Amino acid sequence: MNFKKFHHLVLLCFIGFIFNNCNGGSKQAEDDIPYVDPMTNLGIGPVTSVELGELDQAMVEEGKKLYDAKCTACHNINTKLIGPPQAGVLKRRTPEWVMNMILNPTEMIKKDPTARRLLREFNNVPMTEQGLTEEEARKILEYFRTVD
Ligand code: HEC
Numbered sequence: 001m002n003f004k005k006f007h008h009l010v011l012l013c014f015i016g017f018i019f020n021n022c023n024g025g026s027k028q029a030e031d032d033i034p035y036v037d038p039m040t041n042l043g044i045g046p047v048t049s050v051e052l053g054e055l056d057q058a059m060v061e062e063g064k065k066l067y068d069a070k071c072t073a074c075h076n077i078n079t080k081l082i083g084p085p086q087a088g089v090l091k092r093r094t095p096e097w098v099m100n101m102i103l104n105p106t107e108m109i110k111k112d113p114t115a116r117r118l119l120r121e122f123n124n125v126p127m128t129e130q131g132l133t134e135e136e137a138r139k140i141l142e143y144f145r146t147v148d
Contacts, residue, residue: 033120036113038093044112045100046134052095056142063143070130071140077147082125084118088148095141102137105129 042048067075074082089098093114101108101115105127108115119126132140 033116034113038097038114040094041097041112041114042094043097043100043104043115044107045104047096047099047103047137050095050099050138050141052145055145059139059142060146061143063139063141066132066136067140067143070132074127083122083127086144086147089144091148098144099134099137099141101127102130102132102140103134 076085078085078087093101097112097114100112105115106129109119109126110116
């Protein structure tokens with residue numbers, strides 16, 4: 001091997017080393033996401049308390065319509081798509097957290113520990129804002145109560 005080739009090899013190794021290091025660094029940072037019990041986490045956003053009374057069938061139906069129109073590009077109730085399936089979501093998350101995720105996903109995936117873990121699990125594909133009102137999000141939540 002002549003000197004020039006050797007020089008290139010050293011340079012390649014050096015670049016590889018830097019890249020590896022960067023990757024390692026960011027992985028380390030992601031593993032530092034603090035653990036928060038999802039069943040006590042209310043999330044970040046406009047919703048601080050939700051009362052779940054008797055199931056309201058009219059709201060369920062409107063919620064399903066909204067879900068089919070605005071969410072099924074990325075979600076399916078029973079199978080993983082671009083985002084997670086919603087079957088049983090209220091056994092894993094608080095109602096407040098679910099509504100904040102619907103209304104405020106951009107801030108949630110940046111700051112909320114539960115959402116940050118999800119983002120990592122879903123290959124850093126961000127859930128996008130769907131421009132729903134709180135009332136519409138509440139209807140989708142009502143629908144989610146029926147998809148256990
Ligand atoms: C552009 C694709 C996309 C759209 C549209 C979308 N989501 Fe998501 N959603 C995701 C992804 C991806 C995640 C996982 C977190 C992340 O990576 O941002 C997620 C996570 C969620 C979660 C958390 C699920 C869990 O198991 O904790 C809920 C709830 C949710 N989405 C509801 C909705 C609802 C309701 C709509 C429609 C109003 C919607 N999403 C529209 C991509 C999307």
